Amino acid sequence: MAEDPIYTTAVHAGEDPLRNQGSLSVPVYQSAVFALPDVEQGAAITEGIQPGYSYGRKGNPTQAALEQALCELEGGTAALALSSGMAAINVTLMTLLAPGDHIIASNCLYATTHSLLTEILDPFGISVTQVDATNPENLDSALTDKTRVLLLETPANPTLELIDIPAAVQFAHPNGLKVVMDNTFATPFNQRPLDHGVDVVIHSASKYLGGHGDLIAGGIVSTKEVISQMRWHTNKILGAVIAPLTAWLVLRGIRTLPLRMERHNANALAVARYLEGHPKIKQVLYPGLPSHPQHALAQQQMSGYGGMVAFDVSEVEKGRRLVDQLRLCTLAVSLGNVETLIQHSASMTHASIPREQRLAAGISDGMIRMSVGIERAEDIIADLEQSIAQL
Numbered sequence: 001m002a003e004d005p006i007y008t009t010a011v012h013a014g015e016d017p018l019r020n021q022g023s024l025s026v027p028v029y030q031s032a033v034f035a036l037p038d039v040e041q042g043a044a045i046t047e048g049i050q051p052g053y054s055y056g057r058k059g060n061p062t063q064a065a066l067e068q069a070l071c072e073l074e075g076g077t078a079a080l081a082l083s084s085g086m087a088a089i090n091v092t093l094m095t096l097l098a099p100g101d102h103i104i105a106s107n108c109l110y111a112t113t114h115s116l117l118t119e120i121l122d123p124f125g126i127s128v129t130q131v132d133a134t135n136p137e138n139l140d141s142a143l144t145d146k147t148r149v150l151l152l153e154t155p156a157n158p159t160l161e162l163i164d165i166p167a168a169v170q171f172a173h174p175n176g177l178k179v180v181m182d183n184t185f186a187t188p189f190n191q192r193p194l195d196h197g198v199d200v201v202i203h204s205a206s207k208y209l210g211g212h213g214d215l216i217a218g219g220i221v222s223t224k225e226v227i228s229q230m231r232w233h234t235n236k237i238l239g240a241v242i243a244p245l246t247a248w249l250v251l252r253g254i255r256t257l258p259l260r261m262e263r264h265n266a267n268a269l270a271v272a273r274y275l276e277g278h279p280k281i282k283q284v285l286y287p288g289l290p291s292h293p294q295h296a297l298a299q300q301q302m303s304g305y306g307g308m309v310a311f312d313v314s315e316v317e318k319g320r321r322l323v324d325q326l327r328l329c330t331l332a333v334s335l336g337n338v339e340t341l342i343q344h345s346a347s348m349t350h351a352s353i354p355r356e357q358r359l360a361a362g363i364s365d366g367m368i369r370m371s372v373g374i375e376r377a378e379d380i381i382a383d384l385e386q387s388i389a390q391l
């Protein structure tokens, strides 16, 4: 089988040595302001009618190189890089929705995305219905004549439940809805939602794209029309611009994305298999395990299963002790670093969600979420082994 072209795309996308004095590494254009050639062209550049740069809130050449890379990786026609993953979700929803509109969202989303829907959008007059989107039939019953957007995350944070992407698109498009998908967990190495008809892909680049846990950034990939509206309207006003150095760091991370993801995928599978065979572990959730309830779907829409593993040690207390006793794996929120990160969802990332609601979204009391790093797999497993033995 031919190797995935992403290995070459990741290394070269966005490079432009002829424009950059021969520099293969795209320079950090540390500039907020750009000199304009004359009044007429200056006005056209400032309004986005003519290509060029005027003011750093609307774009910068380092940012543009990252955007080119995001676009090529996801197979879109345009991209926008932003200051965080949350900025990407905000800018997307504020572009696609207006007061009076309605959005259908999956009920298993990153907790702060959930807060955005309930604490910001809803009070501003955008009504929200959250459903178990793993069953496409639930989408239909949530539809109203005001629904404009379907917001999904697959695999979801932290349950690793999957949404059938083609089925979601098949429901949304005939009803005039745009499908927005957070592809942070999978990355374009493992899943390309635009290829399945999704309209807008979102990333927290703070995770696998950056890859080293040293930056906060976000990205949106879609069509030229949608991205242009975001750049020249929504984000021009909101101002969630990415800093030039941060854009450079994300781009550098992307150069090794396929290599890191290959390793994350392999290590996560090894860890998931180990945990599944352990008598003290109640359940392991990893899309690459045949025991995952949606493994067949994973095989259809993903080319790899990612670095995230969730497992259940039954009780809150055991979950807390398991993570506290680890020595190599780092107790931390976030994910996608080269190091293995681990956390107890009920007392950390999802602590703000009421217990009943958390349980309904599949986040059990003893759920541990692990971002399996690129260390030697047996070292990660040995660390888990010594901690689980003490439970």
Ligand code: LCS
Pocket: 084, 085, 086, 087, 110, 153, 157, 182, 184, 185, 203, 204, 205, 206, 216, 217, 218, 333, 334, 335, 349
């Ligand atoms: N989307 C997903 C799926 C995420 O996991 C996160 C952050 C975001 C969006 C937001 O991105 P940010 O603004 O942080 O760049 N997830 C985190 C987590 O699970 N723990 O800490 C952050």
